[in-house]
Amino acid sequence: xxxxxxxxxxxxxxxxxxxxxxxxxxxxxxxxxxxxxxxxxxxxxxxxxxxxxxxxx
Amino acid sequence: xxxxxxxxxxxxxxxxxxxxxxxxxxxxxxxxxxxxxxxxxxxxxxxxxxxxxxxxxxxxxxxxxxxxxxxxxxxxxxxxxxxxxxxxxxxxxxxxxxxxxxxxxxxxxxxxxxxxxxxxxxxxxxxxxxxxxxxxxxxxxxxxxxxxxxxxxxxxxxxxxxxxxxxxxxxxxxxxxxxxxxxxxxxxxxxxx
Numbered sequence: 001x002x003x004x005x006x007x008x009x010x011x012x013x014x015x016x017x018x019x020x021x022x023x024x025x026x027x028x029x030x031x032x033x034x035x036x037x038x039x040x041x042x043x044x045x046x047x048x049x050x051x052x053x054x055x056x057x
Numbered sequence: 058x059x060x061x062x063x064x065x066x067x068x069x070x071x072x073x074x075x076x077x078x079x080x081x082x083x084x085x086x087x088x089x090x091x092x093x094x095x096x097x098x099x100x101x102x103x104x105x106x107x108x109x110x111x112x113x114x115x116x117x118x119x120x121x122x123x124x125x126x127x128x129x130x131x132x133x134x135x136x137x138x139x140x141x142x143x144x145x146x147x148x149x150x151x152x153x154x155x156x157x158x159x160x161x162x163x164x165x166x167x168x169x170x171x172x173x174x175x176x177x178x179x180x181x182x183x184x185x186x187x188x189x190x191x192x193x194x195x196x197x198x199x200x201x202x203x204x205x206x207x208x209x210x211x212x213x214x215x216x217x218x219x220x221x222x223x224x225x226x227x228x229x230x231x232x233x234x235x236x237x238x239x240x241x242x243x244x245x246x247x248x249x250x
Binding site for chain 1: 068069070071072073074075076077099108109110111127134136141142144145155156157158159160161162163164165166167168173175241242243
């Protein structure tokens, strides 16, 4: 294609580039599983105090 | 041997911030399913214009200079008038492009360092060669070997098939036109009558 002879040089620095934004990368959104409640701590039963035998005076 | 500077000094150099809008045509390729549309220069071997990416000129003839160079024919070409494009080979898409960076203005068009399409539309190249762009609306897009997509009106599809150019697949032109504009994120081109 013939566009003829050159006439002038133009240096163009646009303030904003006339190019669309890159296409967004769509990632599948996965709902996080609800956190399971932590099991209540199991406390070992404290040993009952052994009955103390009263010593006769 | 002339250098870029020697010629550049003979031409006026203007500075501006507004991109130049000009006319351009491309060939079109796409996959068998009609996706993966890609604008390609009508000059064989040139790099495709990728969607949502700035097209940047490089010189295939000389790696020693940046494109466009005054003493070369390199650069991203566009024309001042739409009718000049009727001389191009196998145009499938017609559009308005924004040009910026170093732009060399010629008598009938431009050579630029950077460009991106602003408006696009498919055309029937056979109608375009014979008449005006506004009357070149295609009905279908024929898919040929090497993923070449050729928009055509029904009449010229018949002529192509009668001459042994039966396409492997045919898509509705409106569908491909919409996909093309979505792919490049541009508006439709309205050709003045």
